[in-house]
Amino acid sequence: MTSVSKHLLYPADIFADREPCLVSTVLGSCVSVCLHDPVLHQGAINHYILPYWNGIDLATMKYGNLSIIRIIEEMLVLGSKYQNIVAKVYGGAQVLSGMPTNFHIGKRNIQLASTILEEFRIPVIFSDVGGNKGRKITFNTFTGEVDFYLIRKREGSKY
Secondary structure, three states: OOOOEEEEOOOOEEEEEOOOEEEEEEEOOOEEEEEEEOOOOEEEEEEEOEOOOOOOOOOOOOEHHHHHHHHHHHHHHOOOOHHHOEEEEEEOOOOOOOOOHHHOHHHHHHHHHHHHHHHOOOOEEEEEEOOOOEEEEEEEOOOOOEEEEEEOOOOOOOO
């Protein structure tokens, strides 16, 4: 690996490429699935906000059920085989306190990732999900490594 480009992944977006790249994003209740093919040294990542597209709004990558399938398809287009793809999953925190438990979007986002990856028989080799703190992650598409840290909440800040 000679040079590595950098890419900032925004919410409701995906990234996939054959070329090595460090892809960074910040997650709260959102989830990112990082797919890596250690044979071809390539990867794909998403950043989805909500678990399911309801069929009414525009079908965008902000919905996990569309976004996860899309990055799997992107890996296949890049030449990966299902049996070589592994996954790492991050995010899904409950960053807003006082929300009803049945409204916990992060938990639903986590469950969706697990369900879809299981359906496609893609093993999750690592995950750091849930809790009440956001995360900043940087995914190396060449090595599959993910650097991450929890974002500390600032209480009582004034400008």
